[in-house]
Amino acid sequence: ESEPENKLDGETASDSESKSEFGGVVPAPAVDDTPEVLNRALSNLSSRWKNWWVRGILTLAMIAFFFIIIYLGPMVLMMIVMCVQIKCFHEIITIGYNVYHSYELPWFRTLSWYFLLCVNYFFYGETVTDYFFTLVQREEPLRILSKYHRFISFALYLTGFCMFVLSLVKKHYRLQFYMFGWTHVTLLIVVTQSHLIIHNLFEGMIWFIVPISCVICNDIMAYMFGFFFGRTPLIKLSPKKTWEGFIGGFFATVVFGLLLSYVMSGYRCFICPVEFNNDTNSFTVDCEPSELFQLQEYNIPLVIQSVIGWKTVRMYPFQIHSIALSTFASLIGPFGGFFASGFKRAFKIKDFANTIPGHGGIMDRFDCQYLMATFVNVYIASFIRGPNPSRLIQQFLTLRPDQQLHIFNTLKAHLIDKGMLASSEDA
Amino acid sequence: YSKIEERFGELDLKNDTDIPEVHQPTDRTPEILRKPLSGLSYRYTKPKYLVYLIQVKCFHEIITIGYRVYHSYDLPWFRTLSKNVKNYKYCIARFCLFTAIRITLHNMRMSFVLYCTGFCMFVLSLVKRHYRLQFYMFAWTHVTLLITVTQSHLVIQNLFEGMIWFLVPISSVICNDIAAYIFGFFFGRTPLIKLSPKKTWEGFIGGFFITVLFGFVFAYFLAQYQYFVCPVEYNSETNQFATECEPSELFQLQKYSIPSLLQALLGRETVTLYPFQMHSIALSTFASLIGPFGGFFASGFKRAFKIKDFADTIPGHGGIMDRFDCQYLMATFVHVYITSFIRGPNPSKLLKQLLVLQPEQQLNVYKALKLHLIEKGLLPPSFSLRG
Numbered sequence: 023e024s025e026p027e028n029k030l031d032g033e034t035a036s037d038s039e040s041k042s043e044f045g046g047v048v049p050a051p052a053v054d055d056t057p058e059v060l061n062r063a064l065s066n067l068s069s070r071w072k073n074w075w076v077r078g079i080l081t082l083a084m085i086a087f088f089f090i091i092i093y094l095g096p097m098v099l100m101m102i103v104m105c106v107q108i109k110c111f112h113e114i115i116t117i118g119y120n121v122y123h124s125y126e127l128p129w130f131r132t133l134s135w136y137f138l139l140c141v142n143y144f145f146y147g148e149t150v151t152d153y154f155f156t157l158v159q160r161e162e163p164l165r166i167l168s169k170y171h172r173f174i175s176f177a178l179y180l181t182g183f184c185m186f187v188l189s190l191v192k193k194h195y196r197l198q199f200y201m202f203g204w205t206h207v208t209l210l211i212v213v214t215q216s217h218l219i220i221h222n223l224f225e226g227m228i229w230f231i232v233p234i235s236c237v238i239c240n241d242i243m244a245y246m247f248g249f250f251f252g253r254t255p256l257i258k259l260s261p262k263k264t265w266e267g268f269i270g271g272f273f274a275t276v277v278f279g280l281l282l283s284y285v286m287s288g289y290r291c292f293i294c295p296v297e298f299n300n301d302t303n304s305f306t307v308d309c310e311p312s313e314l315f316q317l318q319e320y321n322i323p324l325v326i327q328s329v330i331g332w333k334t335v336r337m338y339p340f341q342i343h344s345i346a347l348s349t350f351a352s353l354i355g356p357f358g359g360f361f362a363s364g365f366k367r368a369f370k371i372k373d374f375a376n377t378i379p380g381h382g383g384i385m386d387r388f389d390c391q392y393l394m395a396t397f398v399n400v401y402i403a404s405f406i407r408g409p410n411p412s413r414l415i416q417q418f419l420t421l422r423p424d425q426q427l428h429i430f431n432t433l434k435a436h437l438i439d440k441g442m443l444a445s446s447e448d449a
Numbered sequence: 450y451s452k453i454e455e456r457f458g459e460l461d462l463k464n465d466t467d468i469p470e471v472h473q474p475t476d477r478t479p480e481i482l483r484k485p486l487s488g489l490s491y492r493y494t495k496p497k498y499l500v501y502l503i504q505v506k507c508f509h510e511i512i513t514i515g516y517r518v519y520h521s522y523d524l525p526w527f528r529t530l531s532k533n534v535k536n537y538k539y540c541i542a543r544f545c546l547f548t549a550i551r552i553t554l555h556n557m558r559m560s561f562v563l564y565c566t567g568f569c570m571f572v573l574s575l576v577k578r579h580y581r582l583q584f585y586m587f588a589w590t591h592v593t594l595l596i597t598v599t600q601s602h603l604v605i606q607n608l609f610e611g612m613i614w615f616l617v618p619i620s621s622v623i624c625n626d627i628a629a630y631i632f633g634f635f636f637g638r639t640p641l642i643k644l645s646p647k648k649t650w651e652g653f654i655g656g657f658f659i660t661v662l663f664g665f666v667f668a669y670f671l672a673q674y675q676y677f678v679c680p681v682e683y684n685s686e687t688n689q690f691a692t693e694c695e696p697s698e699l700f701q702l703q704k705y706s707i708p709s710l711l712q713a714l715l716g717r718e719t720v721t722l723y724p725f726q727m728h729s730i731a732l733s734t735f736a737s738l739i740g741p742f743g744g745f746f747a748s749g750f751k752r753a754f755k756i757k758d759f760a761d762t763i764p765g766h767g768g769i770m771d772r773f774d775c776q777y778l779m780a781t782f783v784h785v786y787i788t789s790f791i792r793g794p795n796p797s798k799l800l801k802q803l804l805v806l807q808p809e810q811q812l813n814v815y816k817a818l819k820l821h822l823i824e825k826g827l828l829p830p831s832f833s834l835r836g
Binding site for chain 1: 558561565568569571572573575577580581583584588589591592595642643644739742745746749750752753754778781782785786788789790799800802803804806808811812814815817818819821822825827828
């Protein structure tokens, strides 16, 4: 039984802790999923180190997978995000079913998946309408779908709601309401996050890659620092986390973020917003780099000048933003991990699922990403991006003629004011 | 105490019949939830503040029920928990969440910061051995927020579209409630749904026709007054909300020809109606057919948690949620209806966004708009020669 050997497992509750809490009732042991290949290769190591190696190899495999899908481009990324979202949803709902033993209510599974479908339809529809405006306007069925999009999504959701009410079975009301609530909270957490990730992706792949890598780096660095220097425990919820790991991980992540953004800002394919090209009917990632991604000279404060010996440094402005992103990833990101640990303790499960050998389910890997996606989206909307011009034109075209003229004239006056237009234009 | 955890787990799996009754409380709500409510009561009379007040009250009622449900488990350690200071901590966390979502109406950044704070406080306040309870309350809070806060936000948006979009839907739902009750009282025979044994098919159908008629007549009456019909706008000069405008096409009388079938009945060839009355038929239909599902949902909820009423706020009627249960879906429907079929985007908001763009983007937008307007003939074509 490899259970007691999982001392190096920093993410999930340790068994000695759980034993004392649950009074001797230990959660059911996880089935050993490790592929045969790995088992044979590591058969001569003791089970403790074997587990360490399995985790290590899988970590490298996941990182390599990450690089591959980045190489494949934005569309593939979008598909992968969608798949991950569905798998996460499935994992959490399965936990709900196991907790409540509600497999006997078959309507419920159908309804949960149906709600997932509705919410996804709504969000994808909004994204498609926003970013692929010209494509949508061209194709007739898409145009009607996009015009009445909200109405259609709402009608779909309502159907699900009415089915739920009609499916309420006497004596099982509470259970059904619990599952209803469970489904909605899961949708809120998992689906909105994944859609925000996709929005970030469309802003430019760098806004997708840097935040996710910062969270992963923070995970690994905090683990390493904790392993070598860890002494003071951080929070009772996760006894493996230490203050040394936390702080060390913070600094390492900030440095990593700076370096990674420096490397990535040099390549157009990462920094340009993803756009749909009408002529070639495909996605292009080509543009004039914005100010954020052009090298600028910054003066180093006198204090640091003596240390480094330079007067100025050339950096991308984006690197300053990456400091903010890494800081959030190291300080608040771990709370997502604590939340997941608490959740697992509350429902007495060791891992979310057994998808990845040595690591648990997909949710185990993504728990620290919960808030990151929302943060990046809010950050972009607040500090970086203005509104999308093509979307504004689209809205303009739906206005009444007198409103259109009014806006046009105001815009003209504004541009003349700014000196962008020759003032010989008549009002 | 592992027995306690197990018992907790057992109670979740048991049949509803085995779960104990939830007693109406002597109000055990922590002080922090009551203080803001007491200040809000009678100072604000504008409809917007009334909606806020109702929203807070509904939220309060549902959260109180959540507390009571868990009190009813009557587990010995729970009593100590309720007097415990730790209780206070996750009240604060919950209130942060709540405020956060409310402020989303105005400011995304602030609300996200508040939400994160609430989230972190929740994680920090997790008490050993009470994890499951706390996660339940977390989920309960979120679902409640989703339902009450989003609905009230949409109600306010509808309100700003014009008070008629606020009054007609709400009165249709109320009318349907009353009409279905009256029809059921006099003619009720076939039960409608096992969930609410008092509802009958006769009440349902009778209520439907009455509500459509009522909506039709009420809309005719309200559409005449500018006060109800105009979008609410903030006049920066007088620093007030003003409702004055040129009534849009929807609210101008038009002649409609009656189909020949009905001509014989009514003896007239044409009838002058407001176009809005057609829309009111759609609204009333929704209110009578789908609105009751909100009521069934609330009945199921009360059965599931074995409570008779949401609260005791209104004597004889129960809590605010009891009165508003049928309105849940109505507000969302009206909003979706308006955005899909009626309203275009808001011009002043659009202008604001245009002015925020980068200068090069503004220039591009300007050129695109100019081309469009010339095409439509709104601008003299001589413009195309310059700029």
